[in-house]
Amino acid sequence: MDILIKNAAIGRDNTLADVAIADGKLVAIEPGIAATANRVIDAGQRVVLPGFIEPHIHLEKALLHRRMPTQEGTLAEALRLTGILKANQDRTDVLARGRQVLDMAVRAGTVAMRAHPDVDPIQGLIGVETALTLKEEYRALIDLQVVSFPQEGLLCAPGAEALVEEGLRMGATVVGGVPYVEKTLEDSRRAIDIVFALAEKFNVPADFHADFSVSATDPRFTMAAYIAEKTIAAGMQGHVSLGHMTSLGAMSAEAAKPVIEKLAEARINVITLPTTDVYLCPRRDAGGHLCVLTPIRALRAAGVNVAYSSNNVRNAFTPFGNADPLVVGNLLAHVAQFGTLEEQAYVLEMATQNAARVMERVGYGLGIGDVADLVLLDTRDYADVLLDIPARLCVIKAGRISLENVPAAPLNR
Numbered sequence: 001m002d003i004l005i006k007n008a009a010i011g012r013d014n015t016l017a018d019v020a021i022a023d024g025k026l027v028a029i030e031p032g033i034a035a036t037a038n039r040v041i042d043a044g045q046r047v048v049l050p051g052f053i054e055p056h057i058h059l060e061k062a063l064l065h066r067r068m069p070t071q072e073g074t075l076a077e078a079l080r081l082t083g084i085l086k087a088n089q090d091r092t093d094v095l096a097r098g099r100q101v102l103d104m105a106v107r108a109g110t111v112a113m114r115a116h117p118d119v120d121p122i123q124g125l126i127g128v129e130t131a132l133t134l135k136e137e138y139r140a141l142i143d144l145q146v147v148s149f150p151q152e153g154l155l156c157a158p159g160a161e162a163l164v165e166e167g168l169r170m171g172a173t174v175v176g177g178v179p180y181v182e183k184t185l186e187d188s189r190r191a192i193d194i195v196f197a198l199a200e201k202f203n204v205p206a207d208f209h210a211d212f213s214v215s216a217t218d219p220r221f222t223m224a225a226y227i228a229e230k231t232i233a234a235g236m237q238g239h240v241s242l243g244h245m246t247s248l249g250a251m252s253a254e255a256a257k258p259v260i261e262k263l264a265e266a267r268i269n270v271i272t273l274p275t276t277d278v279y280l281c282p283r284r285d286a287g288g289h290l291c292v293l294t295p296i297r298a299l300r301a302a303g304v305n306v307a308y309s310s311n312n313v314r315n316a317f318t319p320f321g322n323a324d325p326l327v328v329g330n331l332l333a334h335v336a337q338f339g340t341l342e343e344q345a346y347v348l349e350m351a352t353q354n355a356a357r358v359m360e361r362v363g364y365g366l367g368i369g370d371v372a373d374l375v376l377l378d379t380r381d382y383a384d385v386l387l388d389i390p391a392r393l394c395v396i397k398a399g400r401i402s403l404e405n406v407p408a409a410p411l412n413r
Contacts, residue, residue, distance in 0.1 A: 001027070001037035002399055005376070008043040010366060012345055012382050016045060021372040024399035029366065039401070041394060045380050046407075049348070050365050051111030051373040051395065052325040053355035056207075056243050056271045056309035058317075059098040059115045059134070060089065060127040065314040075212065075280050078316035086123040094130045101313050102138050104323035107403060109375030109392040112143040114207070114309075114359055116176055119167045120152040121159050128167040141402050145359060147207055149176030154191040156183050161194060168202045175199050178209040180220045188220045196230050199239075205360065210242035212281070213250070221247040225259045228266035241269040241358050243311075245294035246277055256295060264302040269358040270294055273311035274332040276318045296336050300346070307355040308332055308347075325351040326389045333386060344386045372399040378407050 005019040010029065020028035020035060028035075061082060068081045105113060117127025128148060135144040148167030150160045154177070168175060177195035179188040192208075199206045211221040224242060231240045242263075248256055263270065272294050281292040299306050310328050312318035321327075329347045333339065338347055356364040363371045376394040379385055395403035 001035050003039045003041065003372070003396065003401070004033060004035065004037035005041045005043050005048060005374075006033075007045050008048040008376070009045055009380060009382065010048060014047070014380070014382055019048060019374070021396070021399045024372055025363075026366065026368055026370050026372050029368065041376070043376055044407070046393065047377045047379055047382055047385060048366075049109075049375050049377065049385070050352050050356075050370075051375050051397070052109050052351050053307075053359060053361070054105060054110050054113040054309045054323065054325060055241070055269075055307050055355045055358040056273060056311055057101070057113055057115055057323070058117070058312055058315075059101055059131060060094045060117050060123075061086065061315050061317070062101045062313040063097045063315070065316070065319045068316070070316050070319060073279065075317075078280065081316045083122060086118060089123045089126050091126060091130060094126060095133060098130060098134045099137075101323050102134060102142060102144075104313070106138075106141045106395065107392065108322070108324040108326070109377075109395050109403075110142060110323070110325060111373040111375075111395070111397050112145070112356075112359055112361060114145040114147060114174065116147045116149040116207070118151040119148050119160070119163045119176075120150055120157050121163070122152065125163060125167055125170065128170055128172050132171050140400065141397055143361075145174055146172040147174040147176040148172035149178070149207075151178060151181075153178060153181040154194050155187045156181065165198060168198065168204065172204075174205050174207050175202065176207050176209070179223050180209075180211050180213070180218075182220065185219045188223055189226060192223060192227055192230060196234050196236070199236065200234060205239040205241070206236065207241040208243065210245050211247040212244050213247045216247045216250045216255070222259075224248060225262050228259075228262040228268055231266040231268060237267040238357075239360070240266065241271055243271045244273055244277060245270050246281055246292060249293055249295050253295075253298065256298060260295075260298055260302045260304065263299070264304050267305070269305045269307065270299055271358060272296060272306065272308045272332065274308060274335055275321055275328055276311045278331070278335055279318050279320070293332075293336060296338075305354050305357050307350045307358050309355070324389070326386065329386055330389060341383055344383065347386055348382075372396055
C-alpha cells in the first residue's frame with residue numbers, strides 16, 4: 001500500500017473504517033486493515049470525504065477588489081469596473097492572482113475546478129492561455145477544466161465567436177455561453193445555437209451563464225427551456241450545465257414547473273452561485289418576493305442535478321470569498337433554508353458527488369477503484385461538517401498527499 005488511513009469516519013452514519021490507497025486508487029475500505037503501507041495516517045475517527053469540486057469559477061477576474069473598489073454593489077457597476085480592469089490585463093499578474101486562488105482551493109480540500117475565463121474583444125484570449133498554463137502547473141494538486149467563455153456575448157461583441165473557437169483550439173475543453181447579454185431575444189437564441197454548434201464541432205460539453213436576474217419578465221433571461229430543447233435535439237443530455245438560474249426562482253411554482261421538468265428530461269446540471277447571487281441580486285421582483293437563488297428544492301425534487309460553486313473571489317461581482325466550498329455551502333444552507341440534517345447532508349453532496357457529475361468525472365467517490373482524491377476533516381461527525389467548517393487536516397490528490405496539517409489542540413481553560 002502507498003497510504004493507509006486508519007480509523008476514518010465514512011459516510012453520513014460515520015462508519016469507522018480504514019482506507020487503503022495504492023497506485024492512486026482506493027483499493028480497500030474496511031475496518032482493521034492489517035497491510036503495511038509507506039505512509040500510515042491515523043484519522044482519529046475524523047471524517048473523510050471525497051475531495052471538493054468547484055464547477056464554476058472565474059480565475060482571471062479574482063482578487064481585483066482593491067484595484068477599483070465598488071461604490072454601488074450592482075451588476076451594472078461590476079460589469080463596468082471589470083471591463084475597465086480586464087482591458088489592461090497583464091499575463092504575469094493574471095497568473096499570480098490565479099495561483100493565489102488555486103492555493104486557497106487546494107488548502108480547502110478542492111481537487112477539481114472548472115474555470116470560466118472571459119473570451120472577448122476586450123481581453124482576447126489571455127484568460128484561456130493563463131488558465132491552460134495553470135492547469136499544467138497545478139496538475140499534481142488540482143484538475144482544472146477550462147471553458148472558452150464569451151462574457152460580452154457572441155453577437156453583440158464582434159469577433160467573439162472566432163475568439164471562442166480559437167480558445168477551444170488552444171485547449172479549452174468546454175464551450176461557454178451567456179445568451180442574456182445579447183440585444184434581442186432572437187439574438188439570444190442564435191447565440192445558444194452557436195454554442196451548440198461549437199460543442200458538436202469540438203465534441204465538448206456546454207456551460208451557460210443562463211441568466212442573472214430576479215425577474216422573469218425579460219425573455220432573454222428565461223432561456224432555460226430553449227437550452228433544454230436544444231440539448232435533447234443535439235443528443236447532449238448530461239453534458240450541459242446552467243449557472244445562476246436566478247430568474248427561475250422569480251417564477252411562480254406553476255410557471256417554473258414545466259421548465260424544471262424539461263431540465264430534468266434533458267439531464268441538465270444546474271449550478272447555483274450563492275455568494276454572487278446573494279450579493280448582486282438583493283432586489284425584489286414585481287410580486288414583492290425576495291428571490292436570489294434558483295429553486296433548489298423544486299429542481300432536486302424533479303431529479304435535476306444541482307451543485308454550487310464559489311463563482312467569484314474578491315472582485316466587483318463578489319467582494320468576499322476564499323475559495324472554500326464549505327464556507328459557500330454554509331451560506332447556501334442559510335439562504336436556501338436547508339436546516340434539517342438531511343438537507344445539510346445534501347448541501348455536502350452538492351459540493352462533491354453532484355459537482356463531480358457537472359465536470360463528468362469518472363471514478364470519483366469513496367468506492368473501491370475510485371481515484372484517491374480525499375480530504376480529512378477535523379471533525380468526528382459528518383453532520384457537523386457544514387456547521388464546523390473544520391480545518392482540512394490532510395488532502396490527498398490521486399493518491400499523493402498535497403496538504404497536511406496538525407489537528408488543533410484543545411484550548412486551556
